[in-house]
Amino acid sequence: MGGDQSLDHKSKALPDNAFALILRSIHRLRHNEVYQHYFARDKTQPNIEIRTREYVDRIILELDSNGTLRAAGVQMQTASGHAITAKAREEVIITAGTYGSPAILLRSGVGPKEELRQHGIKTILNLPSVGKNLMDHLVMLSFYEVSKPGVTNDHLIWHKGARERTAQEYQKPHTGFFSQFSFGVFAYARLDERLKDSELWRNAYRANGRDPMGTLPSQPHVEFWNTECYSPKYMYRDFPPDGRFAFALATEFFAPRSRGEVTLESADPTKNPIVQHNYLSDPLDMLLFSEGCRFANEIVLEGLGTKDIIIGSWPAEHGHHSYKTREEWQQAIRQRADTCYHPAGSCKMGRKNDHAAVVDAELLVRGISNVRVADASIMPTLISGHPQMAVFAIGEKVSDLIRESRKT
Numbered sequence: 001m002g003g004d005q006s007l008d009h010k011s012k013a014l015p016d017n018a019f020a021l022i023l024r025s026i027h028r029l030r031h032n033e034v035y036q037h038y039f040a041r042d043k044t045q046p047n048i049e050i051r052t053r054e055y056v057d058r059i060i061l062e063l064d065s066n067g068t069l070r071a072a073g074v075q076m077q078t079a080s081g082h083a084i085t086a087k088a089r090e091e092v093i094i095t096a097g098t099y100g101s102p103a104i105l106l107r108s109g110v111g112p113k114e115e116l117r118q119h120g121i122k123t124i125l126n127l128p129s130v131g132k133n134l135m136d137h138l139v140m141l142s143f144y145e146v147s148k149p150g151v152t153n154d155h156l157i158w159h160k161g162a163r164e165r166t167a168q169e170y171q172k173p174h175t176g177f178f179s180q181f182s183f184g185v186f187a188y189a190r191l192d193e194r195l196k197d198s199e200l201w202r203n204a205y206r207a208n209g210r211d212p213m214g215t216l217p218s219q220p221h222v223e224f225w226n227t228e229c230y231s232p233k234y235m236y237r238d239f240p241p242d243g244r245f246a247f248a249l250a251t252e253f254f255a256p257r258s259r260g261e262v263t264l265e266s267a268d269p270t271k272n273p274i275v276q277h278n279y280l281s282d283p284l285d286m287l288l289f290s291e292g293c294r295f296a297n298e299i300v301l302e303g304l305g306t307k308d309i310i311i312g313s314w315p316a317e318h319g320h321h322s323y324k325t326r327e328e329w330q331q332a333i334r335q336r337a338d339t340c341y342h343p344a345g346s347c348k349m350g351r352k353n354d355h356a357a358v359v360d361a362e363l364l365v366r367g368i369s370n371v372r373v374a375d376a377s378i379m380p381t382l383i384s385g386h387p388q389m390a391v392f393a394i395g396e397k398v399s400d401l402i403r404e405s406r407k408t
């Protein structure tokens, strides 16, 4: 695969195929969490109280003197079932994530009227878009056995005693494999050229300089990365024993058109909402994802770095190294593709005339004067990348918006 290896994909347009430097939240060999960065280093902040083991049930909404809806506070529930109320002096900011934030709005009586009625929830604001527009990235990990020792990380994690040795190495002074990012090289591709033979692709509608997926020519359709460390239940249960070596090339599909929804199972805040992603319900999604997997297979089997050391698929019975067609990959995708844990979009941000929008550009819920949502759920479309950094940006942005609104 050709490509520009010096690209910073977060800031520059991509050529069709490229390698990129990836932002990683690892600092001084420690994985860096949001909590450590924003809170733990300054425990003296008097205006923050962190409470765990309490569920946010709903926002308490009332009409102000102008007849506008406003939040008076939040109703919470402890793990043992006690109700607690917190009053809001200024505003309420919901950050319960793509599955949690729409669920809180729905329990608060903000959502599609008919859906709320089914759960005995009184509609305070009929907002049919709450919980809709749900998106996610799918990923397919294809594993290959290699003949050459030392080019994969099996000897550091899967071979006999390896995990224990590597864990000890990590203890002091934070060195070794566990102190690193467990995914290797990242690469990006657009598939326009490879899809020219597809009637579905050629005839699909294109708007405003965008392709049928809604992406610009500078945005990749798929991302590839290699790893030995990934084991969702369908993909990788057969770790190589001593003397055998394998790695995966992951194909992550970045431009889904399919949309799902988050709905309530019940009005009980301790019950998870129902999540229906409708993955690959749009035929273009399956077309692009399968072409991406086919491309990844070619890279492994024909690429200079790997072609002479590939024994075949791992485990051998998967047989994907011999696949040539998109249809063969589609079969494998149906069996083994999985979430990349990037859900977004269920409280979409949008303009006033966008009926699919839940929040406006200030992240305020439409029709309520002082409730904002600030998490991945507000993304109108999923970014062509991993969303964590974008979520940090949403958090930073909302703090700017709040500061700004206090000035007026």
Ligand SMILES: Cc1cc2nc3c(=O)[nH]c(=O)nc-3n(C[C@H](O)[C@H](O)[C@H](O)COP(=O)(O)OP(=O)(O)OC[C@H]3O[C@@H](n4cnc5c(N)ncnc54)[C@H](O)[C@@H]3O)c2cc1C
Pocket (backbone or CB within 6 Å): 054, 055, 056, 057, 095, 096, 097, 098, 100, 101, 104, 269, 340, 341, 342, 343, 374, 375, 376, 377, 386, 387, 388, 389, 391
């Ligand atoms: C296994 C995994 C690996 C990932 N790897 C990467 C990666 O390498 N790079 C990357 O960019 N992204 C990665 N992501 C995605 C990234 O973590 C998410 O996009 C990001 O965390 C979303 O942030 P958020 O604030 O929207 O939601 P979240 O981080 O999910 O935060 C929402 C919080 O609200 C809480 N909550 C929900 N409902 C309630 C309620 N009713 N009351 C109280 N609390 C509630 C939840 O418990 C949660 O703590 C990964 C995700 C997973 C799961």
